[in-house]
Amino acid sequence: MFQILSIKGSINFLRHAVPISILSLILVLGSLGSLATKGINWGLDFTGGTVVEMEFSSAVDLNKLRNTLTSEETDGAVVQNFGSSRDVLVRLPVKEDVKSDIQVAHVMEAASGIDQNVTQKRVEFVGPQVGKELAEQGGLAVLVALICILIYVSFRFEWRLALGAVAALAHDVIITLGVFSLFQLEFDLTVLAGVLTVVGYSLNDTIVVFDRIRENFLKMRKSTPVEIVNNSITQTMSRTIITTGTTLVVVVALFLKGGTMIHGFATALLMGIFVGTFSSIYVASFLAVKLGINREHMMPVEIEKEGADQDALMP
Incomplete structure (x- = not known):
């Protein structure tokens, strides 16, 4: 009874997944194009x-x-x-x-x-050499963070969910960098800190959704993966709205009243919050569904107890 009510009361988020995924792909390609043609307006922290x-x-x-x-x-x-x-x-x-x-x-x-x-x-x-090293180390920091997240989510959940999470994080980072490239906003160490914060913020939201997906795969045995994902997103939506809303209040205050020193940091966070919220649904979860996630993948591995063979042979 609970299972039927949960499915009927859920919102069909994935109904709009295809057009939104196409929009995300266009934004990512546009961001990559801007980065390739216009580049990034590096601040003095990187140029010297x-x-x-x-x-x-x-x-x-x-x-x-x-x-x-x-x-x-x-x-x-x-x-x-x-x-x-x-x-x-x-x-x-x-x-x-x-x-x-x-x-x-x-x-x-x-x-x-x-x-x-x-x-x-x-x-x-x-010096220019120090600035160049900072740029290289900053890019390496983002790359290492994505790799570590891929390994962590693979161990905690499943590799299909891990690929979805990393794809969503890369999606958020690329679009955020694309905005800074398109408008030639100055990119300094505070903006780099904002980008890394976006990675952590987006991952947190994605992990909450994935955790509920794993639970529902074990509870809702007769439901399809799409129904389970929609139900999981619906159950966590109130938490997402509250978290996003309270974070936006602080970030908007920093953006408007924080001064020019942290303006870039606040801009990166604003972009990351908006992009990261829908990427948790329409990139991470949808990609996991397209990769064929199902209940068998969520089942815990059964460990054979020591001496089980001997017990089975005994009369």
Whole structure:
């Protein structure tokens, strides 16, 4: 009786799986195309450069400061507030035959023309080689995370579900990177942290759905895999809505009020939450169904007890 009510009360999510999967494929291919043609707008953390942090005596007009940084040494400088309207961070790209000390001197000279009481709080330099290593290590970190997740889900569930989970995670990461490539948003270490957070967030949602799928395969013995997946997604939907909603409140607050330093991080999380929520349903679960997941694959392996052969031979 419970089984019949569960199936009748479930929502047929997989009814829309084919068109949404086609849309996801188009988004992934478009993202890969953008990454191949436009590339990523790497921040100074990856390309190298100089960071100058200054404190003004009063709120400063960033546009006015940008207009004063017109010399050859400071061309391409990124000016943004850091914490408050009085604190300013200037990021300078690497210039051939120009030392970082000279760039810093030009920045302080321009800032002194706006506020004579400006003070220099911090100067950091990242070499191009260090930035290149950071980019390689960041990409390797994402790849290793996906491989470890594939191994973990394979051991905990089943390889068909594992492939679905990894495909959903790769789908989320590629589309998130595609958005940053398409709009040429700056990609720095905070954005990389956001991408890795998206991997963990999306995996958490996928694991919850998979756990319920495994339970229902053992309980609903007369149901088809599609019915079981639809019922499992329906049962976990309230949890997904609550988790996504509360997370969105925090991320939107960071996006609107967190300042420019974590704007990229919040943008990556916003993209990851939206894309990761539907990928758990229409990529991970649907792919597992297309790979032929069934009840036999979910059955625990029976371990023969020691001495069972001798017991069977005894009269």
